[in-house]
Amino acid sequence: xxxxxxxxxxxxxxxxxxxxxxxxxxxxxxxxxxxxxxxxxxxxxxxxxxxxxxxxxxxxxxxxxxxxxxxxxxxxxxxxxxxxxxxxxxxxxxxxxxxxxxxxxxxxxxxxxxxxxxxxxxxxxxxxxxxxxxxxxxxxxxxxxxxxxxxxxxxxxxxxxxxxxxxxxxxxxxxxxxxxxxxxxxxxxxxxxxxxxxxxxxxxxxxxxxxxxxxxxxxxxxxxxxxxxxxxxxxxxxxxxxxxxxxxxxxxxxxxxxxxxxx
Amino acid sequence: xxxxxxxxxxxxxxxxxxxxxxxxxxxxxxxxxxxxxxxxxxxxxxxxxxxxxxxxxxxxxxxxxxxxxxxxxxxxxxxxxxxxxxxxxxxxxxxxxxxxxxxxxxxxxxxxxxxxxxxxxxxxxxxxxxxxxxxxxxxxxxxxxxxxxxxxxxxxxxxxxxxxxxxxxxxxxxxxxxxxxxxxxxxxxxxxxxxxxxxxxxxxxxxxxxxxxxxxxxxxxxxxxxxxxxxxxxxxxxxxxxxxxxxxxxxxxx
Ligand SMILES: Nc1ncnc2c1ncn2[C@@H]1O[C@H](COP(=O)(O)OP(=O)(O)O)[C@@H](O)[C@H]1O
Ligand SMILES: [Mg+2]
Numbered sequence: 004x005x006x007x008x009x010x011x012x013x014x015x016x017x018x019x020x021x022x023x024x025x026x027x028x029x030x031x032x033x034x035x036x037x038x039x040x041x042x043x044x045x046x047x048x049x050x051x052x053x054x055x056x057x058x059x060x061x062x063x064x065x066x067x068x069x070x071x072x073x074x075x076x077x078x079x080x081x082x083x084x085x086x087x088x089x090x091x092x093x094x095x096x097x098x099x100x101x102x103x104x105x106x107x108x109x110x111x112x113x114x115x116x117x118x119x120x121x122x123x124x125x126x127x128x129x130x131x132x133x134x135x136x137x138x139x140x141x142x143x144x145x146x147x148x149x150x151x152x153x154x155x156x157x158x159x160x161x162x163x164x165x166x167x168x169x170x171x172x173x174x175x176x177x178x179x180x181x182x183x184x185x186x187x188x189x190x191x192x193x194x195x196x197x198x199x200x201x202x203x204x205x206x207x208x209x210x211x212x213x214x215x216x217x218x219x220x221x222x223x224x225x226x227x228x229x230x231x232x233x234x235x236x237x238x239x240x241x242x243x244x245x246x247x248x249x250x251x252x253x254x255x256x257x258x259x260x261x262x263x264x265x266x
Numbered sequence: 267x268x269x270x271x272x273x274x275x276x277x278x279x280x281x282x283x284x285x286x287x288x289x290x291x292x293x294x295x296x297x298x299x300x301x302x303x304x305x306x307x308x309x310x311x312x313x314x315x316x317x318x319x320x321x322x323x324x325x326x327x328x329x330x331x332x333x334x335x336x337x338x339x340x341x342x343x344x345x346x347x348x349x350x351x352x353x354x355x356x357x358x359x360x361x362x363x364x365x366x367x368x369x370x371x372x373x374x375x376x377x378x379x380x381x382x383x384x385x386x387x388x389x390x391x392x393x394x395x396x397x398x399x400x401x402x403x404x405x406x407x408x409x410x411x412x413x414x415x416x417x418x419x420x421x422x423x424x425x426x427x428x429x430x431x432x433x434x435x436x437x438x439x440x441x442x443x444x445x446x447x448x449x450x451x452x453x454x455x456x457x458x459x460x461x462x463x464x465x466x467x468x469x470x471x472x473x474x475x476x477x478x479x480x481x482x483x484x485x486x487x488x489x490x491x492x493x494x495x496x497x498x499x500x501x502x503x504x505x506x507x508x509x510x511x512x513x514x515x516x517x518x519x520x
Contacts, residue, residue, distance in 0.1 A: 053418060077418070087412055087416065087429070089510045091510070098421075099420060102416075102420045102422070102429075143415075
């Protein structure tokens with residue numbers, strides 16, 4: 004059963020058609036990345052999966068059920084700061100269990116476990132503005148993972164980080180994903196960085212330039228795991244995959260570029 | 267160094283005032299005499315005459331502040347989350363806010379009598395709008411990312427209200443705390459001055475009635491000291507309540 008199944012999903016804002024009949028299936032336990040030019044509708048696609056947005060036409064199913072309203076099977080790692088600024092790191096991570104009715108003491112205990120796992124041991128009392136960008140991402144990750152969702156939706160989560168922090172977090176993400184004990188989580192990962200997509204994923208899906216965006220190609224990435232995202236980039240297989248995908252992606256990026264220049 | 271200049275400036279001003287009134291350049295009938303004003307303040311506190319009045323004024327201030335804040339928060343949350351109601355009520359709110367509310371004091375005196383009720387009512391109308399507009403702004407400016415993030419964590423409507431909208435709105439309320447406490451105080455004193463049976467504003471009114479300008483100034487001095495003290499308490503409360511905000515945050519008044 005597919006973790007996520009988009010069937011001819013259409014999203015319109017007034018006269019503008021953002022997604023024009025997207026069909027895509029994400030199998031359970033897979034790490035799938037979506038790449039596409041800026042503004043083509045990547046976040047829109049993810050918001051459909053999250054249930055934060057309803058399709059204008061077509062359907063979105065998650066683990067066999069139609070998504071309507073917030074998708075309770077999914078956790079979402081946002082590009083921006085989604086931490087509540089008035090809660091310290093511990094209480095931000097404890098929020099999910101707390102909303103689900105877990106007593107605050109127990110929720111905080113779970114939060115501490117996850118803060119430790121994402122490398123934020125001892126930072127529980129800090130407020131978001133006292134954390135660095137990388138630490139805030141870690142806290143967001145802990146906040147999402149404490150809920151143990153079978154599906155993880157990630158929208159360019161590391162794009163605001165510096166290169167070193169980013170590589171480190173990518174490796175840690177892979178370790179958390181592979182080593183969580185239970186069945187592997189399904190990850191739908193959005194990025195505009197093709198190298199990031201290849202080094203993390205089992206499959207890379209390319210979206211066409213907007214408007215009326217659709218997935219136009221999918222590539223299986225047969226690189227061995229466990230991977231080191233920094234080192235794998237130097238392998239022949241990686242570069243070959245990069246060349247094949249870039250061949251498709253380049254045209255879409257150029258279309259977007261030309262339209263933006265013309266506008 | 268700055269403190270020294272401040273002390274010098276204060277001494278110079280008081281000295282000029284003293285000399286002016288002693289030599290008759292400043293008519294003591296209109297400007298009072300600083301030494302008599304000081305003596306009046308001391309006498310009020312020594313005899314204890316001032317305490318009941320001060321207590322009344324402060325109680326009115328606190329009640330006006332509390333009721334205005336609660337009312338403003340509730341109305342701000344409601345209208346912030348219901349754009350249709352806001353659209354309907356918008357001109358009425360603008361009109362009510364534009365009205366010079368001091369002029370309501372006589373009406374409140376008729377409705378609620380000369381006791382504390384009419385003072386609290388005037389303070390309420392002043393505090394309410396400050397808090398209301400801040401909460402409205404706070405609700406509108408809740409980060410959509412935080413909102414969606416909280417929804418994805420499974421928060422229901424009540425939990426969103428309690429854990430996102432309310433704290434976001436309260437941060438704006440706290441940032442306008444100085445103004446709203448000040449306004450509650452102003453409302454109480456003005457209403458007392460316009461008609462009352464107790465309070466510091468009433469003391470001033472009485473002194474004015476018998477042309478005791480020294481007592482008028484003494485009353486003003488007590489009120490000023492009291493306002494400064496309230497402001498200092500607000501500053502302490504603020505630093506406790508807003509630990510989660512970055513220190514360099516620009517003041518977000520009005
Ligand atoms: N609420 C909205 N109203 C109108 N247009 C929108 C709205 N949200 C997004 N869009 C448009 O949809 C397109 C896709 O947006 P998005 O999914 O955020 O792109 P991406 O994540 O790929 O950069 C953009 O052109 C954007 O302007
Ligand atoms: Mg995006």
